[in-house]
Amino acid sequence: MKHAGTPVAIRDVSKHFNQTLAVDHVSLEIAGGELFFLLGPSGCGKTTLLRILAGFVQPDQGSIHFGAQNITNLPPRARDAGMVFQSYALWPHMSVTKNVAYGLNVRHMAVAEIKQRVDQALKMVRMEGFGDRRPNELSGGQQQRVALARALVIEPRVVLLDEPLSNLDARLRDEMREEIRRLHQETGLTMIYVTHDQKEALSLAARLAVMKDGRIVQVGTPGEAYQRPANGFIAGFLGDVNLIPGRVLQVDGDKVHVQTPLGKLIGVTGSTPFSPDRKVQCAIRPTSLYPGTEAANANVIQGIVEHTAFMGDILQVRIITGDGTNLSVAALPNAFAHFQPGNSVTLGVSADQVIVLPEDTDQ
């Protein structure tokens, strides 16, 4: 079932619901065969955008293109955009086989071919042999897989996934994540995946778009978004981060010198150019702070350990600096000795791990 996926273009799409602007002038270009993520907190408009792509919601302005075709005015049934719903939406009065075969029946395929395709699809999601069961006889993970099979079996141009893993427990979620990655690789279809879980997005996405209040705030690869977030919100959304307010002292090539309550910090910028005296914030990931000072570290921070929490794979440490700032440090468990509560510690962080971001105006 491997064939080239269809590229998707979203051009300046907006949608109002009553007075609220749910989707605000969104434009995206998604390459054919890409596993693209729409990531954001609840209410950011990602599900609305997905439903616009599916055709269940009409945008107030803008256009949607699948490949060369403008599909903005096409009804859902003509779009060939297989959707996996958050609640799976498996029909309880039909068996698994009938559920999966539905889309093929609508396309008036020959009975023998339908049977073959359904068997193939079930095998692909590892649900062969479950054909005669009813959805209420399946576990959550199994229902999930049937929903995937149902959307994939019609060989759609685009696959739309609406938070498909949010109803599963943690371990199942990890398993299913791998399943989805495998399915994407095997089919090569364009997949647009909506979620609020940054772990899913970071681990699976080829590229992702972070959304907030209906707008796209950053588009890029997971690495780019994590290491070079465009603002404090994105930095915080994608993972734990220490945000330290400060003022720009001078700009030195790609390095920025910032005066902060912790002292002078040297960091790097994302894409935004800064001029001196500008109010900024420095984003430092808890994993970037090391005990001790090596010559490579450009920044040194002093503080006292307030308390530690052993999380199994990391040691979470809370440090209070001289001016009262709380810092979160993630250390390896064998650094236990360094971080006894009450101890005074010296932390170092290299300049390229200090991201200088614009001040958040509407955090």
Next chain:
Amino acid sequence: MHRRMLPLKLALLFFFGVFLIYPLAYVIPNSASDVVFQVLVLDLGSTPKDRANVLALLLKSFPDQQFSEKSFSLPFTLRSFPTEIPAKNLAEQLQNAGAQAEVVSKRRWTAVFFQEALGFQLLGSPSFPFFRLQPNSPFLWECLNNSLLMALFSTLITTLVCLPLAYWMTHYRVRGQALLSGLLLVPLLMPPFVGAIGLQRLLGRFGLVNLLLMKGGFLDPGQPIDFLGKGGFFGVVLMQVLHLYPILYLNLTAAWANIDPTLEDAARNLGAGEWRVFRTITFPLLLPGYFAGAALVFVWAFTDLGTPLVFNFTCVLPVQIYDQVSDPQRTNPVAYVLVVITLVVTLLLFYTARWIVSRQSYLGVGKGAVSVAPRPAALGQTLLIYASVGFLTLLALLPLLSVILTACARRWIMTPLPESYTSFYFEEVWSNRIAALSMRNSVAYSVCSTLLDVILGVSLAWLVARRPSWLTSILDGLATLPLALPGLVLAFGYLTCYSSLNLGWLGSYLEPTRNPVPLLIVAYTVRRLPFVTRSALAGLQQIPPVLEEAAENLGASRWRVMRTITMPLIGANLIAGAILTFSFAVLEVSDSLMLAREQKYYPITKAILGLLMRPEDGDMIASALSVYAMAMLATCLLFASLILGRRMGQLFRASS
């Protein structure tokens, strides 16, 4: 601790046993068997003189039979009688003559009665298909046919009316939706029995519509349109539809609102058009809820006694059963057959519907499944919805309005509207012995039965909610059985089984021919018990047991807990349920008609029927009485809805 509940459970079991199981156990076998009373001679006499006496007696009584002393092998059956008294007399005579004789009752199983009622013969016929069915009783076949057709038509028309309504009310939000929903329940206010009186004035051959058409020149005065069709068949169907559509509507809306819209979206996403989505997804998911409501409608229409009686449409099963019970002790066995047929049809439909609904426990399969979110309706749609609901309600109210008019009319013959008005009949109701007495009777019976219902219902509900066990499950099943039992069947059962018991002093209380009041009250109680139990149970289930446990923990006795915690919490539910029970008991038709045979015991419904027969102004005074009854009912419903609010609908749903 659980042992203490045992007396209560046994008391409930006893109640059901005597008043539910026993009548059924009496009726059902009687349809397929016959009891004969045989006079058994055990001994001809101890002395030769006695023996000679006995022989002489036998020769005298049975002259055509040869009796000689040698030809007997004792004991032998002398003669069989269908009833007990002649048998006893003969036995007494023999005993006085010196013999030893006794009366033995034997039950003979036979299909004769079924054959008589429903049997048919296969006869040859000269043309295709070369055979025809000749029913043994063409009349009864026609009655059965009519009943089935009536029920079928009622169900179909009700479906056609309710489907669009249910769709609109679940998928659209219109201003004043609460008002509309309330309006749609109005027909429950008006028992079709009463409305039927009004309908004839409206649609009869010389009723309002026909007369107006004639006056307007659209119709030839000699040829009025027979709206009520075929001797009243369509009149009955119309009244039933107008009364029953709220029940189907409630069931349909509940079922539709529960359908997860993403199930339909998923189908559209895979390419299905709207009709296909409805056909393959929406309709199959609606089916169980629909079937439950439709089964209720069908059964109600099938067992309706009052409406056909008012229209004088006698060729239906319920009326036939009613006619047959003039002398309960000598009831034609065919009546039993008819009752059993009714029971079979009813039980079959009821339990099939329940089974289908229970299979649908698959609703809400995925976590995060949602129900329908109504869209705001556009102006055109709003107008359409208001127009439809308004029209339907108006149709339902027209017979009622007609009844009110009739009650005010002094003279209303062959004119579209009454020639003159009067309040005479409203006053006469109080001076007319039958009418006034019937109102007092109905209120008294209903109050008693409501009290009994509350006591039994709350006890049952408490047992089911707090002390589940196998015995409680049986009790629960018994308590819901009356839902599946048409009033007709139960009343017939009471009439026949308690008439044939010789209970001595107890008999004077229970025997329906002597005093139907206790049995009437019990009949009302049993029929309404499921509603009260359900309403109490719903209330109880909303109270987490911890609330009661906390009170017990602090030292309260079981009774105190019930008084201070449980009852106040379910109070609203209970009062509303009691009010509704009272109001439906007042206007109860089948049991009242069948059980109350003497004028002094008449409840309102029977009085209305009786007064209707009065020449000249029968329907006016009957209408006046109806108006009083409906005013009572309306007041009760108003109180109940004020207390219950939107939860009213739940009490009428079949599946809850």
